[in-house]
Amino acid sequence: MTARATATTRLTIGFIPLADAAALIVAADRGFAAEAGLELNLVREVSWSNVRDKLNIGLFDAAHLLAPLAIASSLGIGHVKVPLTVPFNLALNGNAITVSPALWTALSAAAEGDLADPAVSARALARVVAARKACGLPPLTLGMTFPFSNHNYQLRFWMAAGGVVPDDDVQLVVLPPPYMAESLGNGHVDGFCVGAPWNSAAVDLGIGHILHFGSEIVGRGAEKVLAVRRDWAGEYPDVTGRLVRALERAACFVADPANRQETAALVAAPRRLNVTPEIIRRTLDGRLKLASDGSLRTSDRYLLTGRLDAGRPDPVQAAWAYAQMVRWGQAALSPELLAAATEVFRPDLYEAAVGGSARRPDGEPADGIGAFAGPAFDPQNIAAHLAAWPIHRA
Amino acid sequence: MSSAPADAALKILVIDKDPIRRAILDAGLREAGFANVILLDETAGLLNHIYRVDPDVILIDLENPSRDVLEQMFQVSRVVRRPIAMFVDQSDRETTKAAVEAGVSAYIVDGLRQGRVKDILELCISRFNAVARLQDELDRAKSALEERKTIDRAKGILMQAKGLSEEQAYALLRKTAMNEKRKIAEVAQAVITASELLK
Numbered sequence: 001m002t003a004r005a006t007a008t009t010r011l012t013i014g015f016i017p018l019a020d021a022a023a024l025i026v027a028a029d030r031g032f033a034a035e036a037g038l039e040l041n042l043v044r045e046v047s048w049s050n051v052r053d054k055l056n057i058g059l060f061d062a063a064h065l066l067a068p069l070a071i072a073s074s075l076g077i078g079h080v081k082v083p084l085t086v087p088f089n090l091a092l093n094g095n096a097i098t099v100s101p102a103l104w105t106a107l108s109a110a111a112e113g114d115l116a117d118p119a120v121s122a123r124a125l126a127r128v129v130a131a132r133k134a135c136g137l138p139p140l141t142l143g144m145t146f147p148f149s150n151h152n153y154q155l156r157f158w159m160a161a162g163g164v165v166p167d168d169d170v171q172l173v174v175l176p177p178p179y180m181a182e183s184l185g186n187g188h189v190d191g192f193c194v195g196a197p198w199n200s201a202a203v204d205l206g207i208g209h210i211l212h213f214g215s216e217i218v219g220r221g222a223e224k225v226l227a228v229r230r231d232w233a234g235e236y237p238d239v240t241g242r243l244v245r246a247l248e249r250a251a252c253f254v255a256d257p258a259n260r261q262e263t264a265a266l267v268a269a270p271r272r273l274n275v276t277p278e279i280i281r282r283t284l285d286g287r288l289k290l291a292s293d294g295s296l297r298t299s300d301r302y303l304l305t306g307r308l309d310a311g312r313p314d315p316v317q318a319a320w321a322y323a324q325m326v327r328w329g330q331a332a333l334s335p336e337l338l339a340a341a342t343e344v345f346r347p348d349l350y351e352a353a354v355g356g357s358a359r360r361p362d363g364e365p366a367d368g369i370g371a372f373a374g375p376a377f378d379p380q381n382i383a384a385h386l387a388a389w390p391i392h393r394a
Numbered sequence: 395m396s397s398a399p400a401d402a403a404l405k406i407l408v409i410d411k412d413p414i415r416r417a418i419l420d421a422g423l424r425e426a427g428f429a430n431v432i433l434l435d436e437t438a439g440l441l442n443h444i445y446r447v448d449p450d451v452i453l454i455d456l457e458n459p460s461r462d463v464l465e466q467m468f469q470v471s472r473v474v475r476r477p478i479a480m481f482v483d484q485s486d487r488e489t490t491k492a493a494v495e496a497g498v499s500a501y502i503v504d505g506l507r508q509g510r511v512k513d514i515l516e517l518c519i520s521r522f523n524a525v526a527r528l529q530d531e532l533d534r535a536k537s538a539l540e541e542r543k544t545i546d547r548a549k550g551i552l553m554q555a556k557g558l559s560e561e562q563a564y565a566l567l568r569k570t571a572m573n574e575k576r577k578i579a580e581v582a583q584a585v586i587t588a589s590e591l592l593k
Contacts, residue, residue, distance in 0.1 A: 047461040049499070057491045078465065146462055173441065174466040176459030188438065 010039040014051040015064035017273040019196035019283040020091035020224040027250035036246040056082040067222040068321040072148040083230040086313045087349035090224040094303035095214030096199040099191035104209040122162025143175035143192035151193040153324040154217045160391040161373040196283035206292040215301040219370025222317035244353035251306030313345035316368035319379035329393035402429045407449035415525045452501040496522040541579035548582030
């Protein structure tokens with residue numbers, strides 16, 4: 001971070017080219033940061049590992065980060081322990097599960113009911129998996145973006161609800177988002193869960209069929225956060241507050257349908273996502289082409305930025321992500337780790353910067369999560385959440 | 395965990411799409427006595443490659459999106475010996491920072507002596523930086539060549555349009571650049587653009 005005499009503070013912020021970085025990009029490129037006395041130097045990265053490491057060692061002041069990765073880094077799971085702080089939530093939801101045309105056909109044949117219902121599709125997947133096993137075929141391979149990601153957890157939550165054991169019945173592999181479509185096309189994977197705009201990219205290439213929006217699996221899921229090092233937030237509370245204000249204003253701009261065209265152009269720009277604005281527009285509208293036959297699905301929950309209190313970091317979300325880490329054998333279950341995980345999300349910093357209250361907007365899931373299966377999530381009782389599911393990893 | 399192998403037997407997997415840097419790393423490691431170096435340029439099916447090679451040390455460049463694929467090894471460690479990220483014990487922050495800045499990352503199999511691995515990483519950092527310097531020099535040489543060509547073209551245009559000698563044309567470019575506080579190449583480009591417009 002460099003401060004100049006003019007009182008403009010320059011921040012270096014890492015991001016991955018994904019549509020859920022929209023608030024960050026709009027803050028940097030449409031004057032909201034400047035109004036808050038900030039100059040944002042956005043650095044495009046190729047891997048979450050790079051973003052995490054550069055944030056950890058101080059090459060970045062802040063980062064666009066997978067919500068579960070901010071928690072894993074704070075708990076020291078899988079890598080160096082660096083406590084992070086999340087003062088702003090960049091986006092809720094935004095993922096989708098896309099499958100190959102062959103798997104789509106197999107699921108359609110196995111489905112007892114409407115395949116658009118994740119409970120139906122998960123059971124259909126279980127039947128396809130069992131049939132392949134009976135024929136001696138290799139297990140299905142499904143791609144996701146990172147071990148500590150909603151892509152991983154949503155895929156697992158969905159298939160396990162249908163009776164598929166993620167660690168035994170299928171092969172889950174990490175794939176960088178730009179390689180997803182290619183891997184689906186050449187048969188390296190049979191499906192994947194990834195953020196926008198990569199599902200639409202596979203559909204446009206005629207090699208993928210969108211099966212579910214992530215929001216159909218989990219109604220309200222903290223997807224990408226703005227993360228800073230905890231000691232940095234402590235050292236620069238004023239800058240942190242100004243950054244939250246700039247992001248909140250940018251997120252509101254993104255949420256306004258009147259600004260869709262302009263937002264899509266800013267996000268799609270060559271030095272940002274470097275894609276066609278039209279594909280970003282589809283994402284922001286929540287109106288996605290599902291397959292090359294032109295079928296559409298529309299949901300105003302597909303990607304939530306600047307709406308329905310999406311900007312407030314919600315500790316319930318942190319607790320849910322931690323519960324998934326425990327369920328799949330990434331973390332131990334302990335009250336201390338749960339407390340450390342929930343403390344990463346700081347609604348107090350958000351409220352201090354832009355106000356608001358902890359009351360959830362009307363119509364939002366009562367437990368703050370809204371998963372398609374299982375009992376309501378209680379952040380005080382992770383053990384009950386785990387006990388509800390026979391399939392987990394010891 | 396078997397006992398740590400000697401340097402010559404230490405299996406080092408280098409994943410780098412840049413063929414020049416890959417060759418330079420290979421040569422450097424071999425010179426330093428590490429005879430068992432395996433080079434990989436493709437990243438399709440990366441985990442399967444790694445399972446097959448079963449390396450003691452993995453080096454990967456940070457421009458490679460497949461770095462995230464390696465993170466999975468910390469989760470699925472039934473198949474391979476458990477690898478860990480370099481300096482996960484945070485004992486050597488400076489080396490870690492130098493590595494990230496140079497653009498290289500390392501993963502090692504648990505139980506390997508950190509000191510020996512540090513030598514490998516430091517060697518990689520210096521080679522990565524050397525390649526970056528070479529690339530920088532090459533870029534600068536290229537851009538100097540481009541500037542020379544631009545200036546030559548502008549001189550030609552001025553000589554023809556104003557009946558100047560080569561020295562006079564260059565002097566005019568230089569004087570204009572000084573007056574306008576711009577680079578000669580920029581003024582030359584402006585002359586070329588203007589003459590294209592006036593064609």
